[in-house]
Amino acid sequence: MTGEALGLTSVTEARVREIGAADIVVGIPSYNNADTIGRVVSAVGAGLAKYFSGWRSVVVNSDGGSSDGTPAVVARTGVDFSVMFIGDRQSPLNKIITPYHGVPGKGSAFRTIFEIARRLNAKACAVVDSDLRSITPEWVELLILPVLNKGYDYVAPYYLRHKYDGTITNGIVYPLTRALYGQRIRQPIGGDFGFSGRLTEHYLDKRVWESDVARFGIDVWMTTEAIASGAKVCQSFLGAKIHNPKDPAADLSSMLVQVMGAVLALMEEHQALWPGVAGSRPAELFGFQYDVGVEPVHVNVERMIGTFRQGAADLEPIWREALATDTLDELLPLKDCPQQEFRMADDLWARLIYDVAAAAHHRVLPYAHLLKALTPLYLGRTASFVLETQGLTSAEAEVRIEALCQAFEQRKPYLVERWKGRERMQAAGHDSQMAAKGGHEEPRSPSVAGPALH
């Protein structure tokens, strides 16, 4: 199936015709980012001038109707090449500033950037967030050069982050996507990517632009689509990622619904592919890996464990519908565990996430309820990770994340079994309901419980 071509505004159409063609397109989606986008445009402009001076390049700002003058900031931002020792600039930096159409969200902004890149017949593209404070001109080189010089189709970012920064990524999205698709992309929802013109065509041809992908979930969608389509993928080390904090009132459970919803939708779409993938292979990492101090992250473990305990007390009937009996039996005793001894094992967490994925697939519960009921479990797992890695450096904590990923990979046959076994899952659900009512529980089939982890 192929997607319909996206219509651009007449001004944008005219600008695209005026430019004609480009080798490199760098897209910056924005919405009310006037205070940060100038720096991002400067960095991109400097990066293009410094590393791609002989190439025709275009910066595209795809704006969602900002009311703070973001497009005006983009229009007037220039680069002082002299202070950066750039003297041999051969081609001027072209800018296209355009509003995007369609469902409001980052995905729709990306679609407009992709469409412009296609019309300009770009060889390589990159997208960077507009709220970045740590972007440097080198980011452009690191995201574009693997495509132009090494023949890669997709360049994922590799950031240096605090060990407690990005806990959904570290605890769910990275281990899950790695186990599912067999590629070790450390930041699958990073936000800043490089990709080839060929992959841009592939993205545009997908019929997802009216779905949730257009609103949120574009990042994990791009990564997964790249891997699933067989594109050649790699990573580039970009250093620390410092950006404006997201909406502080953003609800964690809604965030989980969005991220997990996107991952689960992709699992549905690629269910012919991922059950056959075993293990994982590393993706090549470009760039010089330096160490840098990252912002400290304060964590309230007591509150997280408190939410887990309340979940175990109040949500048990709901968890019982989604989780396997074995998983729940291991989980519930944790609510009485003293704080310092609170640990949720990697294997248990992997099975739990797989149970949730299978429950979503079989629609055991309304989708949003299922994923929102995951919040106390996620907080429990995060608290366990924090307690376990207290006093460790970020590099040492990374070893723990690697162990978690291996647990996800080893338990993958359990996911495949649960995913396929609707009838058996129903039987397990019935057993668990009987158990909840104090009834007699039949012994469960070993195939439902999954293979033992040796």
Added chain:
Amino acid sequence: MRDFAETVLLEPLKALGQNILALLPNVLAMGMILSVGLVAAWAFGHLIERVLRVVGLDHLCDRLGVNAALLRGGVKADPSHLIGRTSYWTLLLFAATAALGALNLQPVNAFARSFLAYLPHLFTASLILLAGYLLSNFVSQATLIGAVNAGLPPARLLAACSRWGVQTVAVVMALEQLGVAETVVVVGFGIVLGGVVLAAALAFGLGAKDLVKDFLEQRLSGRPRDRMNDDLKHL
């Protein structure tokens, strides 16, 4: 004396006999209609159940979560069987009403007419109750999860209140549809609901003013709550 006996005893008996003879075809017709109706209802019910099974209604309901909702309500039969049985009883009810109509008796005819006129109300009320039950389950589950995630201790109480609230509204609407003590039910419900809302508003305003202040501060100023005391970035 003989005339008297003929007038007083035999005439009424003769009239009764004639009436019975006149009614006999109607009774036979009633029996026939009832028998045919019974067989037709049985066949129709089974046919509907089979067809629904073949087209995969149970599977569809399973995917939509209807089966789980029925199970939670203590209904163990699958939707195809339920619809088959409902069709059977509906057809049987119509057959019984038609059979009674065959007697051609004035009071029976009047009853049958009013019963048939009442059937749509009965059907609508049943639908309202079913929808109310399913909605109450959904709302109470959403409330429970939301309250737990917000860290509210009386999460189960809030969920139970929402469940009973929705079910009460459904029962009131169903009773209104059935025309049972319409005014009393609506006025009574209005008074009770008004009282509950007022009590809840007072309790919320007086008992949870710190929580509300905290919530509004967070919403309006964009500051995270102090009590959370963490700046975990999840993504």
